[in-house]
Amino acid sequence: MAPANAATLVESEVDLPPAARAAVVDALLADSREHDAPPRWSLDLSVVVHPELARQLTDRLAAAVDQSFEAWWICRLALAGRISAAAPAALTIALDDRLPSWARRQAIAVVTELGSAPERSALLDGLKLDPDADPDDELRAGLLDGLYPQHMTITRLLPFVTRPRRLHFIGAYQKFLRDFPARVPNADLPELLTWARATLQPQFSVESRRWLSDLWVRIAAHAVGASDDPAVRGSLAELLVYLAGHIRRVRWALDTAQRRHLAVAVAARLDEHRWPVLLQLELVTADDIDWLTEAIDDERATGHDVLARCLQRLIAPPAPPDDEQDIDEQETDDRPDRTALQAAISAARQNLAAWTDIPIALVPPNQPEPLLSCDLTARRNWSLLTAEEQREVLDRGLEYVTGHSPDPSLWLGKTSVGLDVVRDWSGVYLLTTLARHAPERLGDLPLTTWARWAPAIANAWAYGNTDLLGDLVELAPTEAKAEIRTAVQTALDSRAEWRRTPLYEYFARNLVPELAAILTQRRYPDDQNADVLAFLIEHDPDVAVVAARSVANDDNSQLSRAANRHLAHADTSGTINRLLNEPTPPWVFLELLEGLPLDTVDDGSLADLTRLLLGRLAHADPPPETEGSFDSPTQREARMCNHAVERMAMRGLVTELKVLADGQPFHAQTLIRHHLRQARQAAAGKAQARVDPTGLLDLLGRSDLRLIRNSADLISALLDHLDDLQHELSRNNGFRDLWSPNGKNLGSEDDITDWLRRRLTDQLGRDRVILAREPQVERIAVKGSGTRIDLTAGAPTNTVPAGVAEAIVEAKLVTNDEVPTALRDQLVQRYLAATSQRHGIYLVYWIPPEQRTSGSRKYADKQELLDDMRRWATEVAPQFDVRVYVLDVSWPKR
Structure with missing residues (x-):
């Protein structure tokens, strides 16, 4: 069997005899070993399990597998066949830090699921999980997911549950943290709740509290189901008390009696000033008024005063309009985040240096708003401040900026920052806030203050409202603007990596000479160097051409490829002469060719x-x-x-x-x-004589007239005629052209597209718009080949001089697995970008699930499909102008 065909045979899920299955396994392993066959996560390898699979795998493992692709396939086959004999060799693969984590994770799964107790113990003791060995926590996830709770105690597990090394990497460890609380047995809950309560202690950093917040909620939500157990209920109540202020509006999945027992337990742990916690956590609701009345009448009830305050709030009549502000202020005072803000403001009154804690307190620990947003008034907790407090925050912030000198050594040249740096940059975010809401106040800043803060302004990271940094510089005096420009140039020189910033964009023309020099040195990683060139192209195309010539060599790097493409676009004549007359390496030839307009x-x-x-x-x-x-x-x-x-x-x-x-x-x-x-x-169209006035009146009387001036007009004309074809299909029996006479079989994608081309040509006129398909010697598959452009449209433009309007149409049947990816991967990347075009139509032929032979129910709703298609088109805009259309080709319901 040809190795390349093995995966396709498995995908077909054909029922094979044992000997044939063994041959397929041999072919799979040969393909992975000799041709680096990549992992195929979606394959169900159980279809090739056979009686001799254990011998087949162990014979291969005896040869000491050290190739990552083969190791992955062997381990996946072992898991599919439950081959415990593969566990010893899988342990060796799992501990081999030369192999990538995606291959080792499969070996970890073999050991944890199929291995013996000594093998699992050896894995737990020998697996390295330090940042160098496991930077994305993928190995940690495989280990914990496989061992807990069957083979690992909660006591042994919890030290492994640490902050993800890459908070924004959505991988296996993030999935483990999301699913892990629901897997915890009831017997382990008291210890888990005690651990969760301990993580809320003040010594834990803000960064740690952020990633833990979701985990806390999931642990608590799982524990409420077992809260009838007094040991669980007590620990859960302790956690919920401290959880208040970190979460809001969580509906616990428990019955009324359970919720009330838990409410009493929480009330017993609250003083009378924190009674709103019960309402905030929705442990007490308006449905509990009668129960609260009875509980308060019972003098022995624990948390008596707290429950009484809750009842008082629930039965209070609606406040009249004049009192609404007072009630809002009272509710604001009750919120835990308000307490933290008041503490920060009080501290700033005593010590102006403590003002930097106020911007941090404006961001709740469990909210996604980062600490680097440029508008303090847009941070979540700003609304908790009264108008007077808001003014005080800005006034004291301006005093702080005037008297404080930032410390560039904290952040200059650094690739990561901590809260000390965020505090140092808080003054910048105060200035950008004033730039938006009170720009006149910046006029009172002394030039010495601008000079001290110029390095921080130039280096501060910005997350939201990034345009405010440019607005701030625009408002700065001329001398201050020069200081900031110098600081930006210094920052550029000090950084070991390239990352676009709002102020790089603002001072782009000033930075062009330095960036051109940096580019010739190839100071940054390859992809960043390529973006530097793109930056130069955007802001100074002439300098970009010179820079591109200096780096456009034959090394096939991303930078060289980008440089060659730009040179081809900027110097079309010289590029063609080079292609015709000079020997050129194949990869350079391609980049020059595809870059030609x-x-x-x-x-x-x-x-x-x-x-x-x-x-x-x-x-x-x-x-x-x-x-x-x-x-x-x-x-x-x-x-x-x-x-x-x-x-x-x-x-x-x-x-x-x-x-x-x-x-x-x-x-x-x-x-x-x-x-x-x-x-x-x-x-013939070019040779046609100009239309005289009489002919023009006749032309204007035609209903299908289109004055096509550019490619966008051409797309609009095509979409209008698609509407006509939709009417023909749905109302005038046009669907019969596409279906078999008995209505059971719809034509293939290619058949429908051929019909579409013929009908559009008839409607638009052969002499006005040319619709063509790439030639294809034979049909590759019923569903469409996916390796040629479906339709190209071209028309002469009604301009002087005349040009050519062009568009590419990519069509898919709704049952095609590539529907979600074809707009970007095929239409944009393979066709439009490769041919230097930007206008296209993404067309999906839709039929309802009951008419699909594949059994697929994906996109049963046409509107849902159209909404997704519009979103995909938005993702590639404005660089590419892609319009979308859903053509209903279904057999009408009788």
């Missing part, structure tokens, strides 16, 4: 370039049809060759195309003949 190339150069591409295509071996073959160099060159021939056809270059066809191989002649008809139509 063919619409600006003159007719003669376009013909010369097309001849070159046809010649190269004739001598290239066609790549095998594989999952990634569409992006192979040969396929990319072939696409550009087809695009060049198509461009010549749209210009009506009939004679030039005929000359090119002479002496070409059969497939090249087929390609040219396919486009010659389009070229003749375009040439």
Whole structure:
């Protein structure tokens, strides 16, 4: 069996005899070992389990597997077949820190699920989980997920539950933290609740409290189900008391009696000033008025005064309008975050240096708003302050800024920051807040203050309202602006990595010379160097051309590729001469070719370039049809060759195309003949005489008139005619063209697209809009090949001079698995970007689930599909103008 076919056979889930299954397993392992076959997470490998699988895997493991792809496949097969004999070798793989974590995690799963107690113990003791060995906590997740609770006690587990090393990395450890509380047995809950309560102690940092907040809530929510146990209830009540202020509006999944018992336990742990906690946690509600009355009448009830205050609030009549402000203030005073804010304000009154704690207190510990937002008034807890307190925060903040000098040594050249730096930058966020809400107050700042704060302004990280940094600089005096510019240049020189900032954008013209020099040094990682070049292209294209020439070499780096593409776009004539006359490495040739804006190339150069591409295509071996073959160099060159021939056809270059066809191989002649008809139509359109006044009146009387000035107009015309075709399908029996006579079988994607092309051509007129498909020797699959452009549309523009409006249409049947990804991966990346176009239509042929032979129920609702398609189009805008359309091709319901 060919190794490359093995995964496809498994995917088909064909029921095979044992000998054939063994052959498939051999092929899978050979493909992973010899061709680096990547992991296929969605495959159900149980279909190849056979009686001799244990021997087959252990024989291979005896050879000391050290290749990551093969290790992954072996471990997945062992898990599918429950092969415990593979556990000793899997332990070796799991502890091999030369292998990537995604391969080792599968080995960890083999040991934890199938291994013996000594093997699990060896894994627990030997697995390194330090930051260098496990930077993303993937190994930690595999270990804990596999061992707890069957093979690990809660006491042994809890020291492993630590802050994720990458808080914004959504991986296996984040999933473990989300799911872990629900897996905890009731017997372990008291110890878990005590641990959770301990993590709320003040010595834990703000960063730690943020990641723990969601975990606290899940632990508490799980524990309420077991709160009938007095040991659980007591520990849970302690946790909930301290949880107040970190969470809000959590509805606990417990019955009324359970909730009331828990409310009494919490009330017993509150003093009379913290009674709102019961209401905040919704442990006491309006449904409890009668119960509260009885509980208060019972003098022996614990938490008597707290419950009485709750009852008083619940039965209080609505306040009249004049009293609404007083009630709002009373409720504000009751909120725990308000207490923290008041403490910070009081501390600032005693010591002005403590003002920096106020901006931090404006962000609740469990809220996603970061501490780096540029508008203090937009932070969540700003609304907890009275108007007088808000003024005081700004006034004292301005005093703090005037008297304080930031310490650049805390953050200059650093790639990560802590709360000490955030405090040092709080003055910057105060200034940006004033820039938006009270810009006149910045006029009173002395120049010495601007000079002291210039380094902080230049270096402060910004999360929200980042435009305020530019607004602040715009409001600064001329001398202060110069100080900030110098500080920005210093920051650029000191940083070991490139990251765009609002002030880099603001001072872009001043930074261009330095960035050009940095680029020639290749100071940053490759992808960051490429973005520096993109920054130069945006802000000074002329300097960018010079910089691109200095870094455009043959090393196939991301920077070199970007430089070559820019040079091709900026110097079209020179690039074509280089391609025609100079030996060029294949990867450089491709970047130069794909960077060419063919619409600006003159007719003669376009013909010369097309001849070159046809010649190269004739001598290239066609790549095998594989999952990634569409992006192979040969396929990319072939696409550009087809695009060049198509461009010549749209210009009506009939004679030039005929000359090119002479002496070409059969497939090249087929390609040219396919486009010659389009070229003749375009040439005829160019030769048509101008319309006289009488003819113009006749033209204006036509209902299908479109004055196409650009590609956007062309798309609008196509969408209007799609509406007409939808009416034809739904109301005029047009659907019968697409279905079998008995209504059981719908045509393939290609069949529907061919029908669509014919009908659009009939409606639009063959002499006005050219609709074409890339030639294809044979149909690859019923569902569509996915390796050619579905439709290209071209039309002469109604402009002087006349141009060519172009669009690409990508169509998918709703049952196609690529519907969610095809807009970006195929239409944008494979077609529009590769051919230097930006206008396209993403079209999905929709049928209801009951008419789908695949059984898929994905996107049963047309509107849901259209909403998702619009969102996908928004994600690639404005660089690409992609319109979306859902065409209902279903057999009408009788």
